[in-house]
Amino acid sequence: MSKSLATVNPCSMCMPMGSVLVFRGIEGCMPLFHGSQGCSTYMRLYLAHHFREPVDIASSALSEKGAVYGGAANLKQGLKNVINGYHPKVIGIATTCLAETIGDDVPQIVREFQAEEPLAKDVTIISVSTPSYAASHEVGYRVALKGLVQTMARKSKQSGRINVLVGAIISPADVRYLRRLLDDWGLGYILMPDISETLDAPLCQDPPLIPAGGTPLDDIRDTANSKATLTIGGWVQEPGAGDYLEREFEVPHIALPLPLGQEFTDRLAANLEELTGISMPESYEQERGRLLDTMVDAHKILADVKTAVYGDTEMVLGITRIMTELGMRPQIVASGAANPAFAEKAKELAPGSKVMMGADFSQIAEEASSRDIELMVGPFTGRGIARKEKIPLLRVGLPNHDRYGASHQLLLGYEGSMYLVEEMANALLEGRERGSA
Ligand code: SF4
Structure with missing residues (x-):
């Protein structure tokens, strides 16, 4: 095996790209990259080629000036433009390499923006740190999922539902399959993120600026009140959203492999049977x-x-x-x-x-x-x-x-x-x- 220490052709993608896939699965959410314009252009194209859907990603478009003096002004202007142009319910900010290298304190810039800007009062802003030189798109996905529940989950009355976190990148068809399985099982659940419609929309005349669908925001808030969390595709991941909900709100967490093949699908079915007391529907036995x-x-x-x-x-x-x-x-x-x-x-x-x-x-x-x-x-x-x-x-x-x-x-x-x-x-x-x- 070659002893080369250089990365030639990595078998992974940029960290913020993973975050976009989570943000795109949330109702009314617009992703925004804090960093240089090229990162957002590249990832928009990359994802659009895969999903065959338009994938808008805003950018704070840092230039040389921002790189020297800090990117606060660009980020605040970018947030304002996104609110005025897209009217989102949520903005998901992911950093790119440049913003991380210059050391911008994004949570602090967001707090300033929320204090200064009346436009911000009806928008939830989530920011995650995603320097691509530190980790892959998979980690970007995990930190965005965790960031969502950290920012939005609130304790109120026990709902008796089950959180089903999609812990790994799967296709819109896979997400639809999971929803069908959970519906057929007859259980109350919160599925997050849900890209089944947002990244696979039917053809329509005037598509909305932010695609319809995604996990409803009330559901994300309610994840703190569920009776358990299953992370499907969280088997070998570092602590994420499910662990946070367990630690902060005592919602028991089970991390499972993706249900691929007989054994791993049986494992998901066994967990659903145990959590709900309902046997696997006959059609799935077939x-x-x-x-x-x-x-x-x-x-x-x-x-x-x-x-x-x-x-x-x-x-x-x-x-x-x-x-x-x-x-x-x-x-x-x-x-x-x-x-x-x-x-x-x-x-x-x-x-x-x-x-x-x-x-x-x-x-x-x-x-x-x-x-x-x-x-x-x-x-x-x-x-x-x-x-x-x-x-x-x-x-x-x-x-x-x-x-x-x-x-x-x-x-x-x-x-x-x-x-x-x-x-x-x-x-x-x-x-x-x-x-x-
Ligand atoms: S490696 Fe960093 S700078 Fe390059 S596209 Fe990815 S996020 Fe942007």
């Missing part, structure tokens, strides 16, 4: 049976296949688990996040594989060329390796820029797992037909 049938059918193609799986930590762990359930042999299990808990779980799930955290694609390429990989599963950013090594690539997760349908890719639950099993088998078969594997 779905579970169909997944097992699909796994048996595809086993003859997939068993013993050597794979490389890479991308976001929770997604990679879920896919690794379903691969091992199928008798596949993950050889490379990699994430761009520098997350030791991920590495530990990956080693448990796939002993003998090369586990890489803080991974760079240049390192993954080196490993892939020496391990007879037959199938790669991860974002489209691995396509250079796939082409060079002639390995079939199944595109899953964020980002996916060179194929359509990322918003509608359902991977969660028994239903999504079925799709994943079949797509892996088909990718392998197509690769063999083309002579690429």
Whole structure:
């Protein structure tokens, strides 16, 4: 393995980009980057290519002057412009590298703005620190989720509902699936963030400036009064929103892996049964049976296949688990996040594989060329390796820029797992037909 200390092609994205995905899942929320204009332009385009939706992100547009004298004036002006132009209920501020490097005290600037500016009185402002040189988009996502409950959750009367926090980046179709599951289960819940409509809206004549949908603000305030929190996709993450609610408001917290494959979906179902006293609806028992049938059918193609799986930590762990359930042999299990808990779980799930955290694609390429990989599963950013090594690539997760349908890719639950099993088998078969594997 190369001893290079330089980042060549990171297997992760900018930290504030993760925050945008949380802010975009909140009712009436407008994201604003405090930093240079280019960060917001780049991330708007990057997300729009993935979701095939417009993704507005305002910017405080720091210039050389702001970098020398501080960015308070720019940020206050940016907040004013956003309030006047978009009439948001919430503004989610995420910092970019420049604002962090010059050391702007964003919470203090926001307090000044709220004291000075009458326009601010009807808007909730949340700010999170997201220096990209310190961590990946996954951490940006986690701190934004935590920032929301820290700013908004308020203790009042016990609601008896369950907080369902989406702890990892999943598709709008996955979020819709979770909502359907929880509705069918018949339980009262608060789901946050909810990008099911905001990042996958129906075609319409005059789209609103801020997309409709997202978690209602009253629900976010009420998260302090729920009887429990489940973080779905919070298995290997550092303490976040669920831990905060447990510590501050005594709402018990359970962190679960993403429900990918049979075991991890069973785990979610068991927790829902325990929390609600309601058994899994019959239709999901049927779905579970169909997944097992699909796994048996595809086993003859997939068993013993050597794979490389890479991308976001929770997604990679879920896919690794379903691969091992199928008798596949993950050889490379990699994430761009520098997350030791991920590495530990990956080693448990796939002993003998090369586990890489803080991974760079240049390192993954080196490993892939020496391990007879037959199938790669991860974002489209691995396509250079796939082409060079002639390995079939199944595109899953964020980002996916060179194929359509990322918003509608359902991977969660028994239903999504079925799709994943079949797509892996088909990718392998197509690769063999083309002579690429
Ligand atoms: S690395 Fe920093 S400066 Fe570059 S786009 Fe990302 S947030 Fe902006």
